Amino acid sequence: MAKQTSDEKMRIIPGEAVGIVAAQSIGEPGTQMTMRTFHYAGVAEQVPTGLPRLIEIVDARRTPKKPMMDVSLDKDHAKDEKKASIVADEIEEITLVKISSIEEDFSKKLIHIKIDKRLLSDERLDIEEIRKKIKATGAERVELNGTVFTVKPKGDTLRSIRRVTNKIKELRLKGTKGISRSVVLKDKNELFVRTGGSNMIEVMNWPGVDSSRCYTNDIKEIEKVLGIEAARNAIIREVNQVLDMQNLDVDIRHIMLLADAMCMDGEVKSVGRHGLSGEKAGILARAAFEETIKHLITAAVKGEVDQLIGVTENIIIGQIVPLGTGLVNLKMKRLDKLIKAKSE
């Protein structure tokens, strides 16, 4: 078969309702998907897959339930297990609560922090550094006794003590904000770091990391850091991954259309009343989807006009929808009028 002719044969027909077909193609297998969560080696358990994850992507949530990153390393670190694991260790966020037990003594208005010595040396942390950092959180006085800190918080009320405790608990000793776990894993021929939690900008700038090959499953973050085109590709990749994992075969064109629709206006918009559907042109179409009354009221106040250009609008008023054969117009000269014109 000659390339040219086969291409022509396979060409899409103008007027095809590709949007509806794409929505159906992605939505229909939804009933066959599992709701199981998935175990990603080491980093985060119960990462949503299947239907919950698909809904999450389509919703364009600010942060996914379990953000995750796959961080490739530069040539130096990618082959060397030791170097790679150092990067992984350094990237991981260590908060004070992770290496210590924290107790509040409300009667004496003190906070006791007992640091685990083994973890301290494991994470190569300096106890003096910690002391300085604790001091900066709003403590009046910090005493160090062996591995036990005694903190006198500013303020006397129980609430202010609790506030300081919470701050101390979340005190970052090292690493990147938001990265709660990290593991070195092996790809086909190189090592990479998988993290639980996501912080693209900081991780990309981390020494040893190949910034051109950092991936996070947080689409909104990709949009923020790398831009809309990257976000579009991320949506396609994530949806594809979900479907692949369930062994569901969906043509990539459908997923592309969904991603393009979501990114149409230059920012990632969700599928639903707060995103794409809420901003459609037709008043009747919006009213028929969700929040019927709200749309009718605002339309009346603004004196809006529905141009009846969408599918739902035309179904509502009983006209032919602008899809497929309904998209084609026939212009013809009326014979009786022609005759009349001639005779005049």
Added chain:
Amino acid sequence: MIEKMIKEVKFSLFSPEMIRKMSAAKITVPDTYNEDGYPIDGGLVDQRMGVTDPGLKCKTCGGKIRTCPGHFTHIELVRPVIHPEFSKVIYILIKSTCRSCKRVLVSKKQIDSITQALTQEEMVEEILEKTKKVSVCPYCGEKQPEIKLEKPTTFYEAARMLLPTEIQDSLSKIPDDDLRLLGLDPQFAKPAWMVLTALIVPPVTVRPSITLETGERSEDDLTHKLVDIMRINQRLEANINAGAPQLIIEDLWELLQYHVTTYFNNETANIPPARHRSGRPLKTLSQRLKGKEGRFRYNLSGKRVNFSARTVISPDPNISINDVGVPQKIAEELTVPIRVTDWNLEQCKKLILSNDHPQVVYVIRPDGKRKKITDKGKEEIIQSLTPGFMIERQLTDGDVVLFNRQPSLHRISIMAHTARILPGKSFRLNLIVTNPYNADFDGDEMNLHVPQTEEARVEAEVLMKVEDQIISPRHGHSIIRPQEDYVSGVYFLTKKDSKFTKAEACQMLSIAGITRLPKADRGDKYSGRLLFSQLLPKTLNLSIKSKLGEEIVIKNGELLSGTIESKAFESEIVEKILHESGSENARKFLDTATRLALFVITRHGFSVDLSNYALPKDALEKISHVQKNSKREVDSLVLQYKHKTLQRLPGRTFRETLEEKSMEVLAKSRDLCGKVVAEYFGMENTSIIMATIGARGSLLNAIQMSGLVAQQAVRGKRISRGYRNRTLPHFRKGDLGAEARGFVISSFRQGLTPVEYFFHSMGGRESLVNTAIRTARSGYMQRRLINALQDMVTHKDLSVRDARGIILQFKYGGDGLDPMKVIAKGEAVAGPERE
């Protein structure tokens, strides 16, 4: 032909003047019918607004029940009340305008810079944002008091309550230019109209009363509400006229406001819903429009239709996939309109005279008059029949109909079939179209529609015909495919040693509609492969690796080697025929090959029984040996865990590590048992045959039946819930061994112990619950997806645009190719990256 089209729909508010102008009557009496059951003049079912009783005539237009569309009337409210749905808009307007001079609280300079720089929507937002910070009017220097809205309709200025009259007054004084700045259209939506002085009353046709069997009348909820409004309105009027104290008047006023509020929306926040005598909340205007059962989704987006039928479906392997069996009774009810022309005049006359099935039920004269055909009137009608008439004929063989099963999850849930009138009372369909409809025959019902215009019929046939839907647009592979027994049948047909006598061969080929007998190739017998080849187009060439590890070679439409299994039969051959020889040939292949397969499997016999799953003694011993080993392994893991010597996996707790490792061990043990089962069962076992050729089931099913059922899971983990520190009282506390955590050692054939059965039920219940949740969630997701994407359509330049014409993709999918038509995946598919 479409004569007139609606170009646009404009939304706006009704002014009180407009309401009065279009009102057919003023309602003055808070009642409906008098003692004689006759509508009261000036009451809420005044005959000037139309009629719902048969026999009565509308006093405005003279029409009867179906001819009078109904006319609006109105109620003059003695004191104005706030329209509850607009209270938020009113709040914004009052807050952002000066209380004294009624100008927007933004200075002229700022307005100019904003209007120049921003678009309409941004402008409104920006102005509202600006007004929030202003406390002194930039025009008159008046200090602005704090305005509060107590939902739904009470306004406070500082601490003083604002009366609706005051609000109306303030709203009417806001200049038009300032209204525009706030996003209002002052020509069509004057804010003063949001405070109601005249209440529009919908005609009775909108709120018909129903007569109960007892002869008692039951009024519509809206009528009840309107009676309430009228009653309070009159009482308020009486009190005002009598000069009652202000306090009483205000109380009544508030009550009127309450009734008006609930009349518009009975689910308004912060007020109790108005109730029927029985305690059921009333369904008022807002409730009528809203939600799944509301006017929009129930009656406007989806409409009821005529010319449709619904009944139970049943299988019929002998009809084509294009056909649908229609019961005689249904065919007699459904009609097809046919236009009488010069060319079919005689046929039409004959049809009218006929007393057999496709009878003509109605004749429609060119002037639109409809005449029912009776035995007596036939002659007369034939005399007057000329081109330009329409006749309505009963449904008959060969008519194009649409066939549908809900839920219609994709477009192939509705396809065009050819009707075939058959005895019985159920719709019949070929088994292989079961797949796109997702239908089975355990009581499923399906709907059938008869297209009523020539255009509709042509579109149905050209676009929706079953044979054109063999390939799914979702992935480009066959979705109408022979499955299960058909695969087994074809397997036995094309097995290497399958032979058929001449008599058999003749019968088989005649079933397939082939009249030419090929030359015998196995002595005087015919090989199955030879017979199968007769169905293939002579141009077909194919070479694929089969699931059985053979090479299936088809050359010039002849099956040279290999036994056909599911992959080849279900998709490869069908798709290849379809792409090369067209969908009609693919359909013919499917029709005939399935019939052939069915013949073979019926003659051959194919079944399973308990003996299929009986393992010999030594196999059972092997299995129990494997189990013992793995149980021991788990026990040692548990021991390690208890002694804290277990090697922790990275990023896991000790407990998680234990669970993970024991799951691993037990899964391995199941696989080992599977190997034993596979070793003892060969291709003589029907269950294994089905699994290997891909007809039904998998090896796992055989393992579970004959070997062991293996681990039961809840939430993807071993079973851990139940009693404190143990799953069931049959175990010791803290027992983490295999059996105590839901490992089922028995096979289904042996039967499960009560404890195992319980664990198995736990897993079973979880999957039932999940299925229920999943259907609801995925249904909603699909509704949102379709709503978001429904306007996207390809245009002549292959670009994809939405309804506004905004380009989404310059070329559909990057390459402009149809997923349904793309041959050989991978080659033609463009990656996600754009050119």
